[in-house]
Amino acid sequence: MSSTPTATRSHSDFPDDGVVRAADGTPLKQRLAKALRREKLRSFLLIAPLLLFILLSFIAPIADMLFRSVENNIVQDTIPRTVEALKAWDPAGNELPNEPVFAALHDDLAIAVEKRVHTRLGSRLNYEKSGMSGLFRKTGRAIKRMDEGDYKAQFIDADEDWGDVETWRVIKRFSPAYTPGYFLNAVDAEQTSEGIRMKPANERVYLMLFNRTMVMSLMITVSCLILGFPVAYLLAHLSLKASNMLMILVLLPFWTSLLVRTSAWKVLLQQQGVINDFLVWTGIIDDANRLVMINNQTGTIIAMTHILLPFMILPLFSVMKTISPSYVRAAKSLGANDWTAFWKVYFPQTVPGIGAGAILVFILSIGYYITPELVGGTSGIFISNRIAYHISSSLNWGLAAALGAILLCLVLILFYVYDKIVGIDNVKLG
Amino acid sequence: MKLRTVLLASAASMAFTGQVVSEDLPPCDNCVDSMTLVSWGGAYQASQVKAYSEPYIAMTGVNVVWDESSNEAVAKLRAMNEAGNVTWDLVDVVAADAIRLCDEGLAAPIDHSAVLAEAPDGTPAAEDFGDMIVSECFIPQIVYSTTAAYRADVAEWNGKEPDSICAMFDLENFPGKRSLEKRPINNMEWALLCDGVAKEDVYDVLETDEGVEQALAKLGTIKDQVIWWSAAAEPPQLLADGEVVLASSYNGRFFSAIEEQGQPFKMLWDAQVFDLDGWIVPADLPEDRLNRVMHFLKFATDTQRLADQAKYISYGPARASSAPLVGKHAELGIDMAPHMPTDPANAKNTFLYNYEWWADNRDDLDAKFQAWLAQ
Numbered sequence: 001m002s003s004t005p006t007a008t009r010s011h012s013d014f015p016d017d018g019v020v021r022a023a024d025g026t027p028l029k030q031r032l033a034k035a036l037r038r039e040k041l042r043s044f045l046l047i048a049p050l051l052l053f054i055l056l057s058f059i060a061p062i063a064d065m066l067f068r069s070v071e072n073n074i075v076q077d078t079i080p081r082t083v084e085a086l087k088a089w090d091p092a093g094n095e096l097p098n099e100p101v102f103a104a105l106h107d108d109l110a111i112a113v114e115k116r117v118h119t120r121l122g123s124r125l126n127y128e129k130s131g132m133s134g135l136f137r138k139t140g141r142a143i144k145r146m147d148e149g150d151y152k153a154q155f156i157d158a159d160e161d162w163g164d165v166e167t168w169r170v171i172k173r174f175s176p177a178y179t180p181g182y183f184l185n186a187v188d189a190e191q192t193s194e195g196i197r198m199k200p201a202n203e204r205v206y207l208m209l210f211n212r213t214m215v216m217s218l219m220i221t222v223s224c225l226i227l228g229f230p231v232a233y234l235l236a237h238l239s240l241k242a243s244n245m246l247m248i249l250v251l252l253p254f255w256t257s258l259l260v261r262t263s264a265w266k267v268l269l270q271q272q273g274v275i276n277d278f279l280v281w282t283g284i285i286d287d288a289n290r291l292v293m294i295n296n297q298t299g300t301i302i303a304m305t306h307i308l309l310p311f312m313i314l315p316l317f318s319v320m321k322t323i324s325p326s327y328v329r330a331a332k333s334l335g336a337n338d339w340t341a342f343w344k345v346y347f348p349q350t351v352p353g354i355g356a357g358a359i360l361v362f363i364l365s366i367g368y369y370i371t372p373e374l375v376g377g378t379s380g381i382f383i384s385n386r387i388a389y390h391i392s393s394s395l396n397w398g399l400a401a402a403l404g405a406i407l408l409c410l411v412l413i414l415f416y417v418y419d420k421i422v423g424i425d426n427v428k429l430g
Numbered sequence: 431m432k433l434r435t436v437l438l439a440s441a442a443s444m445a446f447t448g449q450v451v452s453e454d455l456p457p458c459d460n461c462v463d464s465m466t467l468v469s470w471g472g473a474y475q476a477s478q479v480k481a482y483s484e485p486y487i488a489m490t491g492v493n494v495v496w497d498e499s500s501n502e503a504v505a506k507l508r509a510m511n512e513a514g515n516v517t518w519d520l521v522d523v524v525a526a527d528a529i530r531l532c533d534e535g536l537a538a539p540i541d542h543s544a545v546l547a548e549a550p551d552g553t554p555a556a557e558d559f560g561d562m563i564v565s566e567c568f569i570p571q572i573v574y575s576t577t578a579a580y581r582a583d584v585a586e587w588n589g590k591e592p593d594s595i596c597a598m599f600d601l602e603n604f605p606g607k608r609s610l611e612k613r614p615i616n617n618m619e620w621a622l623l624c625d626g627v628a629k630e631d632v633y634d635v636l637e638t639d640e641g642v643e644q645a646l647a648k649l650g651t652i653k654d655q656v657i658w659w660s661a662a663a664e665p666p667q668l669l670a671d672g673e674v675v676l677a678s679s680y681n682g683r684f685f686s687a688i689e690e691q692g693q694p695f696k697m698l699w700d701a702q703v704f705d706l707d708g709w710i711v712p713a714d715l716p717e718d719r720l721n722r723v724m725h726f727l728k729f730a731t732d733t734q735r736l737a738d739q740a741k742y743i744s745y746g747p748a749r750a751s752s753a754p755l756v757g758k759h760a761e762l763g764i765d766m767a768p769h770m771p772t773d774p775a776n777a778k779n780t781f782l783y784n785y786e787w788w789a790d791n792r793d794d795l796d797a798k799f800q801a802w803l804a805q
Binding site: 202208295392 | 502504505530532534535607657658671672673789790791793794797798800801802803804805
């Protein structure tokens, strides 16, 4: 038996230092690590397609979009000579830039007009100072007619704003390739020659909208909890047959298209709608005082509570299912009344489900925009509606990216706070 | 394959009996077999399908795909351009968007007389379209108007009927909710008109900060009575539901609600704002796609085709030579002329909309208006 070569070697060739070795002499620890490494590599290869997919289709576009919130190449790219010439100019003084700067601007704009990019630059600078968009459009039309020499006078002749030092300060201020401008805009502030300050009161909207989004999402979460808790309790305590039946009623609306459900709420809630008609018919309200329940905050809260309710009921239900009835029975047998048994014994065990449901509903509602757009009027819209507006209508993608980045940070902060208070390991989905 | 030939043949023969087919459609050299057209959906797109693309498909057999994204056309074209992958071949946009797309280099300039069909009497296309060519990239199709309509059966109005756009701001005589478009264009002008500004001074006043304040203040008097719309199909629906008593929208949408669906509204043509709608070709299309688009355009914007479109919707053709050919509604058989925004009875008091002014000032006013709206 001991005549096989390996066996002979293992007994004679390796030092007896107490290290456990495998048959070929490598330390067992090393072998184990190697095996584990191979195991890890194999599982990594298995998830690699998914990882690649997420990186390419999810992380990369988000990163690219977020990058837009600080990117500001357009000034440098469109009028490079002017940016260079402006380096020598002191924006703190009250003097206009000198002739070479105007000449550089003429050369830059002539090319930009040819390539039709000057209006984009105008739109970009208009975010920072109103009137810039019109200025670049007008000058673009005038640039072809300009003669050589004394460009300063010709520019001021084309639009008197070129004679305003503030115009030049804005161009110089937004020349660098990166800008905090979008983020400042997203919190209702602006960068001026005197430093950063809040915008005039009639132009502030975003902080108010962030605040409204948070408060209304909280209200939606609370109303989902109040409505969903008894339903989940019922589902968890009925007989299997009855609870399956009821479960269908919870799931059917969940599977129905979001747009269909939102439109249904429009039909129900509008002033000539089903609910108002019913109230008038029963005489609870009279015809002249029909309730206004849609195109405002009420509409948004009602419709979104309904749409997000399953996200509260399902985690609650799955947690309640696992709570053993013997605890409540034990509490009662020790003399607790129904309420004490529920509140002291049953309820604390449902907290992981409440946590899961609440965080799910809250984070979903912060990012909602279709439902508020359709039923929210102007007082019931969320910050996401403004993001959508900037992406598809005003084309201010930088501001949309900045608002999105702030929203993302808010969600992460809330998640962190939630983890500190409730503990994320206490969240249970089943 | 055989079935397809039969279908095409029958479609072509039907088209011939309807005298829709142009006599001499030259073959298209070096052209792709399919194209993507973008429009607004609804009754308007349906009229384009019937008047332009169906006869064209019957004659050439190309595959036409329709997209309904025109209300986001500027954003999507810019995104496609940045990504370097423009998938659209022809896009239907309003004049203001066409100017913007052209300014930004996202739409290709067009030599109208060289690429479009001339009028039957030989007038070059550029002359036939005339002032409707508001931008060198724009190929006009129709004239529509943004106007208002009201419910004819509101009990609280005690038999009074609005005869001016200022009824929009008159909550005393015409109580009830209104619906206005969720953007400054037209609303600001109407507000100033009803605040006593003379028609010809509107844009001068609007140019100043005080003018903007004045317009917003006037709109502020009805702000809590307004349901703001963003899709033109909403106001006729809101009127039909009795949710609002007075609303602005495009005249063709009201036409279809009143005449085709028999809703109890009436048109209020006062201070209607003419606007244009037409095609733009995305910039830098590959040659074979561009050839196909140009081939289609020449057919779809000729005198007869533009007149045909008016059989399906009450928008006026943008070619002068098409106007005399406008006939009856294709299904209802009613005369279309009295429903056109350009009909003398409707155009008694028209407000002239200034494209160039809006092109220059839109960024500013959009921001102010949206902030005002959100507060």
